[in-house]
Amino acid sequence: MKQGSYKHSKAGIILRFLLILGAVFSLFALDVFKGSVDIPLERVLRILFSPAEWLSETGGLTLEQSGQRDIILLFRLPRAVTALLAGMGLALSGLFMQTLFRNPLAGPSVLGINAGANLGVALVVLVMGGAAGGFVATLPFGMKALVTGAAVFGAGAVLGVVLLVSRFIGSVTLLLLVGLMFGYLANSLVTLMIHFSAAGRVQAYLQWTFGSFGATIWNDIYILLPVIGVAIFLGILLIKPLNALLLGEEYARSMGVALIRVRMIVIVVGALLAGVVTAFCGPVTFVGVAVPHLARGIFRTADHRTIVPASLLLGGATALTADIVSHLPGQGGILPLNSVTALLGVPVVVWVLIRSRAGRSFI
Amino acid sequence: MKLIDARSIHTGYRHGFRGSVTISKHISASIFSGEVVGLIGPNGCGKSTLLRSLSGLQSVLDGKVYIGETEISHMSPLERARKISVVLTERVHAGHLKADTIVSLGRYPHTRLSGGMTAHDRYVVEHSFSAVGAESLRYRTIDELSDGELQKVMVARALAQEPQIIMMDEPTAFLDVTRKVELMDLLETIARTQGTAVLVSSHDLELLMRISSRVWLMDESGRLHKGTPQDGEFKSLIRNVFRIPAHYVSF
């Protein structure tokens, strides 16, 4: 193809980015405007954009009005922000894992990190918290922070082991297998715990496994945001070596990539993203694996200069969409997030993959 | 100018905690700028291992490899990449990448952290494409290229690294005759016109002898014999090592 068509496809890239960016904005807005409680649009806008609303105590507003303000500012906005951040984080993590392991099936959970987080939470929910009568359903709550901490710790522990192993094992495929094995181990331990737990606790744990962007409050976001921000920044720095890695590890090294160091940074960043999102939102499946493929399919390239920002945006869009859909049922009903992500996402990804003839190589 | 100096190196593999396997012992060799060194030998004798050891892809079990004045293990991957680039045998699996992107990757050791390309970088990339005669392939994606075209692109990438020496491990293995000749010719031209040294291993003896200024022959025990394509004794040594009857070959 000639110079001209290159320019053309460059414009094509920009156009696609603009469209996706537009989608992200719209979805974010939709997530905030629409929820299970009906609030008129102009009221939402006034709440979002007039400082008077933010600052006034209940005195200035009716009970209903201040209730609406609380819903928007304290429930919907954090939920939308969390969805956006989580989507971005998971997509980036999945992308890293796919490039590092040269495996299209890789995702944030491939190193067993998520399973580690699951294990931590299961330990807290199912085993600790004292014995309960057979059918007592609720979870002792002083533990919300404990649950989050346990998830991070569990993810971190598995990460530590994987890193240690990666220093000594040269082959990346072996690393993948080790991570997979850890995942199985952690999951089987969880199943064991479920087996011996009373129905009520299992319910509580199950609820957690459905995943949710609505479990966070602003304080949580003050942690989530910087972590994901730093990870994204590092991710951008990694674009160059990740591109080199596309040619394979040997070529990458011959071009100057410090392989062991890069590998470790990629693993740490990828795991950090997966762990922190899981800690605050529960295990969210599908986004990490599917979004990078979506990005590659839409932009027809594996160049990380394009795919990293594309994955970030598409990840955010996907998560926001899933969040919106899971709140669609009327009367406050709510669909499990993980079901929604897969149900919506799979057809889209399959369609994109088929169109882009990704059969030959996914990179 | 002496680019690479291997001083009594032992090549081989380390197996983690279980010790190591030595392929070759006491190899001393050098490569000078502008020359084409052909590396030949029967399968499995250790050519690849030697090449990888000299390029830094593998560490040596004993002895030292010097790039200029510096020992190779004291160099960072980036420093090494500015001196040596490689072309390997297997086809790269990066189907969705454009040839241009791949050759631009060759600028890796020279570009800033952000990966942004300066005008000079872009010039080098363009020049690399024309040096290998692959201008028309520039905006094609890899999965659209034939093996021969792809190898040209990989050579262009190796050139874009602006190395002092390019090392190639059986680059013509999967190419048809025309492409083999083309590629070998190209290597000779590059060495001649750019002053870049080329170390190339191959089983295409006749083509290699034609373009090499010096030849390294590795025998089954991993010993390295050095000579020139013109040297008659050396040629009979080659025939012995490969067990080729005299009347089979033209050299």
Next chain:
Amino acid sequence: MLVEVCELLKKVVVGSSFLLLTVGSLQPLTALSVEYAEGFSIEERSGVTLLNIHPREFENYNSITYALVEQDKHQGIAADELRERLSIESNESELQIIRIPIKKLIPLSTTFLPPLLMLGIDDVLSGIDNLDYIYSQKLRSIIDKRDIPQVGNGPSLDMEQIVQLQSAVVMANSTQGEWNVVPKLKDASIPVVLNGDYLETSPLGRAEWIKFIGLLCGKGKEAEKHFKSIATRYTELRQMVQTELSENTERPQVLMNRPMNGRWVVPGGEGYMAQFIEDAGGDYLWSSDSHSSSLVLDVETVFIKALHADVWLHQYGSTSLQELSQADQRLLKLKAFQTKKVINNDARTTEAGSNDFYESGPYQPDLILADLISLFHPSLLSGHSLHYYRFLE
């Protein structure tokens, strides 16, 4: 003439007393009936009490009929034969013969224990699930003194211990998956009785299962007496509330439970707690809902209603106001939080985590009701001190 009349009278008297005695000695085991509970019913045929259980949610079992046969009657009979003898149609109901009174009982749920104390038959207690689950100090010391073994439940049920206890009857409550112990007990020929008390949605319905346990242990009449007094007390309290509260009295709006993972699970409008709240003169925020099981709702939906709730009831788990506010600061905005009308049902708990609300609570619905009345309308029960509930601080 007089002598003949006297003789006749004597015969009549003797004859009728004899008749009365024999009729009396037949002593139908029960004239009991079930008024409130929907999960079981009592029937009597030819001197055999039939306990029919049919709780709506028992998986695997549509209904079971327990034929309570005294030790000396219908010796060595098989279920099908008995079915014929008593002319019971063979419908879907499975028939099991239980020899009564049960001498050794292994109740696998702590709610089966208080009736044993109340009916004075704690000597039949031969095994329990786990000591940690039990609140009652009295029960714990009985268990300790008599060295009663812990046999676990569900997948960890200790079959060997149970077999060793020889001719004990197990009382179980779950039929789901691995927690269904009936098949393995049947395999070992150990009699097992299913008790569906926790599936009842009405407070009195749940308490009425004391009759179930009573009948099995030969204390049917005592059980009925106990239940009658429980029901009377409960109904009296409920009547009082209804009469004292006029049309205009405000009923406090009542919120339940707390959010978790972006969802807020609340009891359904026709459920156990909802009925308590209504009977106590409260206005449960979801009283118009028609489910008896819990509702899983989005936090938002609940929050907007929760803002103006007057009383906030928790169930287990919440320890203090500070803990609540740390878990989720938004809860600070709730009116109930600000007026400190936040209550939890864990006033009586042990360190191991057992909660008396779920142990003796089901058989003292009147106490629960009294607690709630004094929370919603303190003036109505000014002398009452909270039994199961406490204010969170």
